[in-house]
Amino acid sequence: MSRKLWSVFSVLIVLALALAACAPSATPTATQPPAQAEQPTPTTKVEPTATEVPAPTPTVDPYDPAAVSGDIYIAGSSTVGPLTEAIIEMFVEDGFTGQIKNDIVGTGAGFERFCKSGETDISNASRKIKDAEVENCGKLNPPRTPIGFLVGLDAIAVVVHPQNDWVDNVTKEQLYQLFTTAEKWSDVDPSWPNEPILRYTPGTDSGTFDFFVEVAIQKTAKIEKFDDAKKQVLDAKNLNTSEDDNVLVQGVEGNKYAIGYFGFAYYKGEGSKLKLLSVDGIKPSLETAENGSYLISRPLFIYSDAGVMKSKPQVAAFIRYYLEHVLDVIEEVGYFPASQETLDNNFKLFEEAIK
Numbered sequence: 001m002s003r004k005l006w007s008v009f010s011v012l013i014v015l016a017l018a019l020a021a022c023a024p025s026a027t028p029t030a031t032q033p034p035a036q037a038e039q040p041t042p043t044t045k046v047e048p049t050a051t052e053v054p055a056p057t058p059t060v061d062p063y064d065p066a067a068v069s070g071d072i073y074i075a076g077s078s079t080v081g082p083l084t085e086a087i088i089e090m091f092v093e094d095g096f097t098g099q100i101k102n103d104i105v106g107t108g109a110g111f112e113r114f115c116k117s118g119e120t121d122i123s124n125a126s127r128k129i130k131d132a133e134v135e136n137c138g139k140l141n142p143p144r145t146p147i148g149f150l151v152g153l154d155a156i157a158v159v160v161h162p163q164n165d166w167v168d169n170v171t172k173e174q175l176y177q178l179f180t181t182a183e184k185w186s187d188v189d190p191s192w193p194n195e196p197i198l199r200y201t202p203g204t205d206s207g208t209f210d211f212f213v214e215v216a217i218q219k220t221a222k223i224e225k226f227d228d229a230k231k232q233v234l235d236a237k238n239l240n241t242s243e244d245d246n247v248l249v250q251g252v253e254g255n256k257y258a259i260g261y262f263g264f265a266y267y268k269g270e271g272s273k274l275k276l277l278s279v280d281g282i283k284p285s286l287e288t289a290e291n292g293s294y295l296i297s298r299p300l301f302i303y304s305d306a307g308v309m310k311s312k313p314q315v316a317a318f319i320r321y322y323l324e325h326v327l328d329v330i331e332e333v334g335y336f337p338a339s340q341e342t343l344d345n346n347f348k349l350f351e352e353a354i355k
Contacts, residue, residue, distance in 0.1 A: 066095025075103035076110020076124030079263035107207025126207030155284030157267035200260030265334025306353035
C-alpha cells in the first residue's frame, strides 16, 4: 500500500475510534410490565334494612278497675246501699286495690256529708236531691254541682208478720191510717183484731221515709205541707224507727201485730219470714214500678260531681263501672232495672262531666 493510501486509511480508523468514544453508552434495563389501571379498594356490601319502628305502647283503659287506686267514700240511702255494695264487690274482683267505704246513713244524712261537709265522693239516694241540698253543695270550696245518675227502680214493700191472716191488701186510705191516726188494727177495719199496731219505719234521714210520707201520707190525705204530714207519722203510737232496714225487718218478723215498710230488696231477702201486702190491689213488680201503677214505687240514684270525678280518677272509674254493670246485679239485689233510655242518658251525663 502506498504511503498516501495508508495515511488516509489511518485517518479513517482514528475518526472511527473517536466517534465510538463519543457515542453514549446504552445501559441495559429490565423490561417493565405495562402499567395497569388502579383498582378500587373493595368494600363490604351493606344490605338495606327496614327502618325499626318502636313497639306501640299498650293503651291503658282509664276506667279499668286495675288501672286506678286511692280511696272512694260513699254514704247515703239504706235502699241504694245494697246495690252499691254489689257493685263494689265486682269492682274489687276486677282488680281495684284501693279502699272503698259505703256508709248506710240514710239519703238525707248522705247529702249532708256530700253537700255540707264535702267529705264523700258519691251519695246514694232513694229520692231526688232537694233544692236546699243543691244550695249547700254550691257553698262548698270548691263548689259542687250534684249530678244524679238514675240506676234503677224500687217499689217500697209494705209488710206484715207471716201469721197475719186478716189482711192481704190495703187501700191507700187504710195505708194512711195504719201509719198515722189508728192505734189498733180494728180502728182501720172492725173485722181486724183489737190489738195495738206496732209500726216499724225508716228514720227521718231516710229517703224511703221522705218518699213514703210524701206519696202515701201527704198526697193521700191532701195535706198542704210536707212537715205537717211528717208530724202525723212521727206522732203515731208504737212507732219504731231506724236508718238500718235490717232492724225494721227484724221488728216485723218478731211480732204478729207489726207492720212496716222498706225497700223491696229487703223483703226479697227475707222470703217467707215476711208477708207482702198489695196496695189498691197492686203488688210491686218490674212492670208496676216502671209504669207507676204501684203507688209507692220510686227511682234510685247515685250522685257525684264533675270536679270530684276529674280530680279522683278512681271515683270516675267506679261510677263508669257502676253504670256499665248495674244491670248485671240489680234484679239479684232485689230492685228493678231502669229503662234503656235512662241508662243511655246516664252515659251522656258522665261524658259531659269528665270533659
